Ligand SMILES: NC(=O)C1=CN([C@@H]2O[C@H](COP(=O)(O)OP(=O)(O)OC[C@H]3O[C@@H](n4cnc5c(N)ncnc54)[C@H](OP(=O)(O)O)[C@@H]3O)[C@@H](O)[C@H]2O)C=CC1
């Protein structure tokens with residue numbers, strides 16, 4: 001009989017009446033496990049447990065919280081190989097990518113263990129004589145988290161770690177498609193010595209468990225990562241609730257990579273191929289729009305195709321695989337649909353875009369490169385979220401920058417150039433939250449702020465010390481001396 005992985009509610013592993021099968025996208029005959037499908041009642045119990053745990057947890061010392069986060073970090077890092085294998089098996093990114101993501105989760109917990117000890121306030125003189133002013137940060141309360149399938153351990157990690165570090169209690173609903181890595185992470189943190197009820201996991205559907213989390217009156221804040229459409233629903237529900245909830249939304253991207261005539265061709269191709277296709281292009285930071293100036297355009301396209309020919313698309317767990325499968329049938333259908341739409345609009349498919357057969361039944365697709373595209377086409381404006389990139393020709397740097405900024409998104413942007421002048425100008429004038437020079441738009445550091453502008457993000461930044469803007473609330477206290 002397959003093991004059923006249960007929800008964690010009030011420190012107890014509790015099974016719901018229903019479970020769903022977590023399927024390996026590299027081999028759909030392989031069932032990773034059965035995971036409980038939570039109900040609204042489970043969610044309500046989890047929030048009640050978090051509420052009961054909050055008074056004591058919010059008063060723990062920084063040392064107590066440090067020790068739990070550090071212990072969790074140690075176990076994640078010690079088990080990065082098996083956590084990475086689980087991640088690759090359920091989500092489809094390659095094993096080195098899976099191990100890399102598990103390592104990143106461990107490093108995030110180590111960073112926020114340190115942040116427990118670094119939280120500080122300010123004492124400043126009042127404008128009135130004999131009065132002192134103190135500015136301190138307090139935990140927000142109960143944080144609801146809704147996470148997507150594409151970074152199944154890092155995203156839960158970079159939400160849970162700061163929440164706990166700053167004294168909050170948590171109820172997390174991971175993506176229904178890929179709950180295994182979040183389950184393993186929660187298990188590790190709980191065993192690191194967390195008091196019962198501080199961290200609760202309720203797996204299940206967004207429309208059921210997620211919606212109930214958004215509507216629960218005892219939840220103070222929601223941190224969400226996922227699509228723009230769902231993000232908007234999250235925002236509306238949080239503003240409609242009484243009291244209103246604090247929100248942090250990380251959503252889509254249509255990230256440009258500008259390649260200038262003076263770029264080092266080898267660096268530009270490697271940067272583009274990595275940013276566009278690694279992790280099967282399933283990154284909100286993926287370089288899906290390649291904006292290339294005229295003098296290098298044809299050489300760039302030719303070299304990119306040559307590089308793509310060498311990419312091995314296969315089972316995520318096989319050694320030598322560069323690109324794993326797409327996460328599921330519906331994402332695969334979406335990728336193929338966008339390739340067809342682009343061709344209908346006049347784009348030329350110069351490499352890939354077809355389904356691939358491998359030893360095992362899986363969602364394999366050859367990464368696709370489209371040329372002769374304009375920034376007005378749907379392929380340039382809508383997030384595909386797969387191994388699909390299009391090349392847009394630009395006359396010069398000024399036109400390339402204008403195209404890069406002409407999007408409703410603003411998560412990441414990159415430029416490949418050997419010109420300090422253009423690199424500096426791009427860093428200052430790109431309308432994105434994260435800007436890269438001669439580096440892929442995807443694959444960021446874990447200790448600095450992550451987030452975007454325009455339609456990509458809403459609310460305070462995630463990660464690094466800036467995470468405290470969301471996970472703490474500021475208090476100003478006045479004292480007559
Ligand atoms: N920017 C980013 O980092 C990401 C962007 N995306 C984009 O989103 C698209 C779809 O991916 P998907 O994961 O389905 O994204 P969704 O936005 O649909 O899902 C993200 C999370 O929100 C939950 N959710 C869905 N509906 C609701 C609701 N009504 N109330 C509360 N929670 C809800 C989902 O639950 P459930 O598990 O039931 O689906 C999941 O946990 C991708 O193709 C891509 O374009 C996806 C992942 C990450």
Ligand SMILES: O=C(O)CCC(=O)C(=O)O
Nearest residue numbers: 282283284285442443444
């Ligand atoms: O590019 C990265 O390192 C992170 C990407 C990410 O968070 C996402 O795709 O959701």
